[in-house]
């Protein structure tokens with residue numbers, strides 16, 4: 001058996017079946033896998049991935065392996081691992097996996113170090129924890145690394161900050177910023193999976209509730225859209241005037257989070273920033289308010305302050321912790337303030353992860369072919385990759401589109417022609 005640290009290897013059989021189920025909705029990744037199997041574009045490269053260990057990630061790992069990469073995998077969040085998937089990757093795919101759902105912070109970082117012990121040439125991150133660990137505590141490994149990719153908005157922000165400060169030591173491709181990633185994964189993926197997580201954790205009716213979404217980026221837009229579709233009265237809170245205006249014109253009520261705190265039933269954060277829901281908010285919330293987070297890190301809800309304001313805490317059902325405040329009201333925190341869609345549900349559906357992970361696979365191939373030309377910067381996904389994935393996804397969905405005529409192309413390229 002390859003090296004690993006998973007919860008229970010006997011879960012492998014169940015994991016294998018669920019990985020197969022996800023594969024049915026990942027046709028673009030399948031096409032890439034078949035080509036990779038023949039061409040082996042990643043042969044000779046060791047790749048360490050720090051991603052949510054889900055059925056979709058398992059399919060990506062198998063694609064990279066088919067391409068010839070030697071892959072190791074750890075979790076990108078302590079609560080997002082699907083233990084049966086981790087077991088199957090070890091047992092059936094012979095991939096070293098270090099991930100256990102519910103691991104503490106110490107184990108989480110030990111697992112990152114476990115994957116780094118393979119001395120990778122490439123990294124694949126979701127949140128930039130591998131890159132930051134390498135730059136902080138494993139500098140000796142940086143010399144082997146040709147490049148990496150980053151899956152999520154928060155990770156891209158961290159990496160751009162590193163590049164701006166001149167400390168980033170190898171090129172990164174910002175997968176998050178591809179159209180075929182954020183327009184679908186961040187919006188429709190987060191929209192559906194966040195509501196799914198809230199429903200699985202609470203079994204509460206969304207319809208008729210006052211549903212507060214903090215942050216109107218692509219994730220917040222998706223959550224607000226889906227909550228509205230389920231009959232909630234949706235309030236958006238934002239600090240960015242452009243996004244606040246957009247939310248207003250999309251038909252949502254917009255107000256400061258402290259005002260929303262008095263009237264909300266369910267609160268979801270998706271801002272990427274700290275202490276968005278703070279002690280001033282907890283102090284005025286209604287009895288029974290439900291709070292959760294869909295941003296990458298568990299920093300958006302000031303849980304330490306919530307603890308200090310409470311006289312009693314208990315887990316009332318899976319992923320639901322009841323905080324009894326000194327003002328006699330109760331507040332319910334879901335999934336410990338971690339990504340609710342992955343903590344209490346299964347993350348985004350396979351069909352959107354198909355495009356996100358097609359980007360990951362093709363960017364790993366691009367990096368393997370082009371690393372000598374790249375600088376220590378954060379790069380966009382090449383446009384041809386983005387367009388190719390859209391084309392393949394439409395084809396897989398059986399959707400045909402128009403092609404421009406020669407006249408239309410000429411018109412678009414000209415400046416002389418007007419009315």
Ligand code: ADE
Nearest residue numbers: 052054056057346347348
């Ligand atoms: N991020 C959000 N949903 C995911 C999923 N299903 N697999 C991997 N990463 C994800």
